[in-house]
Amino acid sequence: MQLGxxxxxxxxxxxxxxxxxxxxxxxxxxxxxxLPFCTLLGSLGLxxxxxxxxWCQHWRGGFAWDGSARMFNWHPVLMVTGMVVLYxxxxxxxxxxxxxxxxxxxxxxxxxxxxxxxxxLAVLGLVAVxxxxxxxxxxxxxxxxxxxxxxxxxxxxxxxxxxxxxxxxPYAPTWLRALYKPIHIFFGSTILMLxxxxxxxxxxxKLFFSLKNGTASVxxxxxxxxxxxxxxxxxxxxxxxxxxxxxxxxxxxxxPEADSLDTHQPLLGAEH
Amino acid sequence: MQLGxxxxxxxxxxxxxxxxxxxxxxxxxxxxxxLPFCTLLGSLGLxxxxxxxxWCQHWRGGFAWDGSARMFNWHPVLMVTGMVVLYxxxxxxxxxxxxxxxxxxxxxxxxxxxxxxxxxLAVLGLVAVxxxxxxxxxxxxxxxxxxxxxxxxxxxxxxxxxxxxxxxxPYAPTWLRALYKPIHIFFGSTILMLxxxxxxxxxxxKLFFSLKNGTASVxxxxxxxxxxxxxxxxxxxxxxxxxxxxxxxxxxxxxPEADSLDTHQPLLGAEH
Numbered sequence: 001m002q003l004g005x006x007x008x009x010x011x012x013x014x015x016x017x018x019x020x021x022x023x024x025x026x027x028x029x030x031x032x033x034x035l036p037f038c039t040l041l042g043s044l045g046l047x048x049x050x051x052x053x054x055w056c057q058h059w060r061g062g063f064a065w066d067g068s069a070r071m072f073n074w075h076p077v078l079m080v081t082g083m084v085v086l087y088x089x090x091x092x093x094x095x096x097x098x099x100x101x102x103x104x105x106x107x108x109x110x111x112x113x114x115x116x117x118x119x120x121l122a123v124l125g126l127v128a129v130x131x132x133x134x135x136x137x138x139x140x141x142x143x144x145x146x147x148x149x150x151x152x153x154x155x156x157x158x159x160x161x162x163x164x165x166x167x168x169x170p171y172a173p174t175w176l177r178a179l180y181k182p183i184h185i186f187f188g189s190t191i192l193m194l195x196x197x198x199x200x201x202x203x204x205x206k207l208f209f210s211l212k213n214g215t216a217s218v219x220x221x222x223x224x225x226x227x228x229x230x231x232x233x234x235x236x237x238x239x240x241x242x243x244x245x246x247x248x249x250x251x252x253x254x255x256p257e258a259d260s261l262d263t264h265q266p267l268l269g270a271e272h
Numbered sequence: 273m274q275l276g277x278x279x280x281x282x283x284x285x286x287x288x289x290x291x292x293x294x295x296x297x298x299x300x301x302x303x304x305x306x307l308p309f310c311t312l313l314g315s316l317g318l319x320x321x322x323x324x325x326x327w328c329q330h331w332r333g334g335f336a337w338d339g340s341a342r343m344f345n346w347h348p349v350l351m352v353t354g355m356v357v358l359y360x361x362x363x364x365x366x367x368x369x370x371x372x373x374x375x376x377x378x379x380x381x382x383x384x385x386x387x388x389x390x391x392x393l394a395v396l397g398l399v400a401v402x403x404x405x406x407x408x409x410x411x412x413x414x415x416x417x418x419x420x421x422x423x424x425x426x427x428x429x430x431x432x433x434x435x436x437x438x439x440x441x442p443y444a445p446t447w448l449r450a451l452y453k454p455i456h457i458f459f460g461s462t463i464l465m466l467x468x469x470x471x472x473x474x475x476x477x478k479l480f481f482s483l484k485n486g487t488a489s490v491x492x493x494x495x496x497x498x499x500x501x502x503x504x505x506x507x508x509x510x511x512x513x514x515x516x517x518x519x520x521x522x523x524x525x526x527x528p529e530a531d532s533l534d535t536h537q538p539l540l541g542a543e544h
Contacts, residue, residue, distance in 0.1 A: 139495075142499065143476055143480075143492065144476045144479065144502070144507075145472075147503055148472060148506065148510065151507075186521060190517070196465075197469040200420060200472070201473040204415055204416045204417050204473045204477055205477070205480065208415075208477065221410060221414050223411075223414045227414065230416070231419055234416040234420065235416075235419065235420075235423075238420065238466070238469070242462055245462070249458060
């Protein structure tokens with residue numbers, strides 16, 4: 001069984017009763033170039049980080065590491081930067097045209113390093129919220145957002161350890177790698193999707209907390225500028241994730257397997 | 273360009289330097305049978321509907337169609353039933369083994385009817401929440417949940433109209449259908465993912481509203497039984513959506529294109 005999220009079967013399918021002229025027309029459609037798309041994605045990712053940083057700096061009092069609400073502010077910034085933007089970048093490493101040729105090992109190293117950095121930021125993001133809760137006497141882990149967020153990070157840690165063990169360490173047999181690879185790819189997209197759902201529910205929750213009737217000068221339901229800004233941040237995150245999934249799924253951007261003679265080569269093996 | 277979410281490239285790939293024995297081992301792995309998986313999915317879908325119904329009936333005061341909070345209760349029930357469970361069922365129609373053989377038209381009809389039913393339930397779900405807001409003087413469309421939810425339903429309506437026009441009406445040329453099909457498939461999975469994110473943020477939001485400090489006997493942060501129950505509902509919805517995406521992406525459950533001579537056949541054309 002081969003598993004993995006993709007845009008269809010990779011190449012133009014037999015189309016049954018479609019006349020050959022139609023097939024020809026379909027085959028003639030120009031493929032979208034990856035690098036401009038990647039530039040758009042990079043700008044969108046930077047936009048997400050800038051938006052979440054500006055939200056916390058401008059409306060939520062800025063940053064500190066002291067158990068206060070200013071420590072909590074690291075939580076959205078670290079989660080969006082780690083679990084969405086860096087994670088998305090890690091997922092797209094093999095779509096870069098230079099990664100298509102030559103040894104795969106440097107790209108594996110880049111993929112796992114970006115993913116590890118995303119994981120470290122996510123753990124720091126958890127520390128920020130747990131410390132804030134503990135300092136303010138708020139219970140941890142009660143909301144659906146927190147259940148989903150923690151499950152996503154636990155799944156991500158399993159994914160990282162399994163990916164590292166299977167594809168970088170020399171112990172896993174090649175048949176096990178071949179079986180695990182599509183599972184790794186599927187969970188890669190799934191974890192990104194769960195990160196997006198966690199971010200959306202987290203932004204929603206934070207705005208309800210921060211812009212309560214009675215405590216805020218303009219409550220959430222009257223859509224003050226902060227609410228519009230943070231809602232737009234949520235939409236940018238959703239757009240970024242959908243475009244990353246789209247890039248991952250587009251068969252014309254996939255690394256051709258025929259070139260990857262070292263696909264199953266361990267970290268300590270000889271490079272081509 | 274072929275687009276669509278799937279579990280990889282459909283068949284066992286050339287694995288480069290993998291020895292033929294490993295290839296043989298990988299090829300020998302038994303494929304998961306679809307029908308038991310489908311039964312599990314069906315039970316999980318019914319479980320989601322039962323959970324959301326029980327939550328609204330047991331803890332939120334039951335149902336009415338009178339602009340009260342009991343009218344609001346139709347909102348989560350109709351959204352989960354329509355945009356998650358029926359939508360998921362519609363997406364899986366072509367994975368049913370009987371749909372692999374013979375004319376495709378009845379399965380197209382079933383697919384579009386299930387999707388239309390899901391859409392009607394979603395519109396009724398919107399009516400329920402808008403009527404409740406209007407009757408209670410609450411503004412509409414301010415939260416990120418509402419922005420995402422409405423965007424998801426608008427995207428779904430475009431998807432339904434475009435799918436109906438391209439695949440059921442006889443007007444679209446075959447080359448356009450061939451180009452649009454993978455886009456339809458990709459947005460199918462994407463809309464399901466967005467529905468899931470909408471449900472998670474909606475459940476989270478509703479619990480914060482309903483179990484406020486000061487108004488609830490046990491607030492959300494102290495995890496009363498209602499909070500645990502509704503959080504579990506959220507997890508069930510996430511599990512259901514991930515399993516549907518998994519079923520959609522598994523290449524061994526895809527309808528073989530070679531059999532679908534009427535893939536591009538319009539509603540009014542002759543059947544095979």
